[in-house]
Amino acid sequence: MLSVRDLSKKWADFSLTNINLDVKKQEYFTVLGPTGAGKTLMLELIAGFYRPDQGEIWINDKNVTDLPPEKRKVGFVYQDYSLFPHLNVEENVEFGLRLKKIPKSETTEKIQHTINLLGLTHLSKRLPKTLSGGEQQKVALARAIVLDPDMLLLDEPLSALDVPTQERLRRELKDLHEISGITTVHVTHDHVEAILLGDRIGILSDGKLIQVGEPDEIFRKPKWEFVAKFVGVENIFSGKSELKKGLATIDIGNVLIEAVTQKKGKVKVCIRPEDILLSKRPIKSSGRNMLQGKITEISDRGTIVKLKVNVGRDLVVIITKRSFLDMKLRIGSKIYASFKASSVHVI
């Protein structure tokens, strides 16, 4: 689908070197890298906003290296939304279709469908500056996908949003991808986002793509410190979900947990270390997961302590130094780990 070959480009104070990348049809590919790694520039090269010094870009078995952006059929969404401020939501979404000079009567249905798909119908006459960040980003998405592009390029699409909106929109991105099957490259500095959304992940550092692989592979065998830093920072598991009485039971391998979700089948699960409670005795409460395990690792971080608890899978838990001392925990201690079903994030 997308094939980037030996791509290099030098700017005044930055360069991308020898990027090689293959993204499959309908794949959701995330590129993970710290700020200043060249993520945006890489996407802008693929979109055709700059011409590379070297190398080729192929989209759908067509060499597009010398094509201007308007001929590439690639949708682009920036972190700061980049909506046209002088046009309302509907006019923003129809921008691309109007350029094609298709009569309005033929495009109206398509525009309404897309606006509806993203839940923007009630906002269609509003100007961008009157919308919240999450709403603006959805307009930017609608504006790109209404043209049925061959590919969607997302430049940190969630980074400017607050955390609850991020989580909601993350889920909507995944749903949108499942519905439309559109090949997507999504760059981010947020490893959770990269793991939860990406079928595969590429690691970009200092203008070089240094590792490409499936999330598990990347985080199990990190080739690089930037990735290694994240390993074990969050509890992220792949699993299988079954729905029962409004709750989902998810098998994450040797362990069953309950979560609040309507998702069935293959899912990814994320539990924040600070959402997990440790206790010497089991706490009985409905809507709560209660797992028994053993402490396998302790690292003292000053006012907080990070523990690894084996409950069948390794869970990372963060507790305060005070409660750590109160409970007199040491390696090998038997312990109960509990967390609310609603703290289990499922995608």
Add this chain to the structure above:
Amino acid sequence: MLGILIVAFLALPIFNIFFKQFAFDTTGFLNTITDQEVLKAVGLSCFSAFLAVVVTFLFGVPLAYLLARRNFRGKALIEGIIDLPMAIPHVVAGIMLLTVFGLSGLIGGPVSSFIKFEGALPGIVVAMLFVSAPFLINSAREGFQSVDPRLEKVARSLGATEWEAFRRVAFPLAFPHIFSGAIMSWARAISEFAAVIMLVGFFPMVAPGIIWSRFYSQGLCEGIRVAVILLLITLSVFVGLKYLHRRLYAER
């Protein structure tokens, strides 16, 4: 408080001249405003200034866009050249224009058989253009600079050519700046005296020219009458356009 002082300083001469005119010399004013020669001169000024703005718009707006978007060698020099007419005495501007567009000038000489600048409309427009173009160009450049280049990139990815991205995104967003620049430019062109007189001479007569000649030959009173007419026209156009401008862009 200091603000009030400066406003008073600017407003006093304006109020004074209107007061003098309408309190003591209403009949003289009515005679002057129906004077064909005066009306012709004022009309010519407004029209030539309008032509000068149109020419600046056609050539200056693309230039302003280029200056706002690209970096290239010699950009600082070009910006300096654009600013220069605002900084030099208008007599100097007149002399320079005369050596280029005069009957024996660099350009004026060779083309004199089919287009004349001295003593003709093209000369008035050229002189006005020279002194007024910087206002529109600089204002348009600021306008384009205030438009995020990413908006045009997104437009390109949505299928817009470079021209369409300019026309549908950059231009409409920069338009408030361009519009107010055009008003300033027009006002500056109307008020030009020295450069026009030096290149064109007194005929055809422009408004500042007739004010000067009436003042010189018939005294202060007659000068004031024409001056008030010009002031009234300029002021009403100014206020009218600014109002329109605000109405159009208040809610955006």
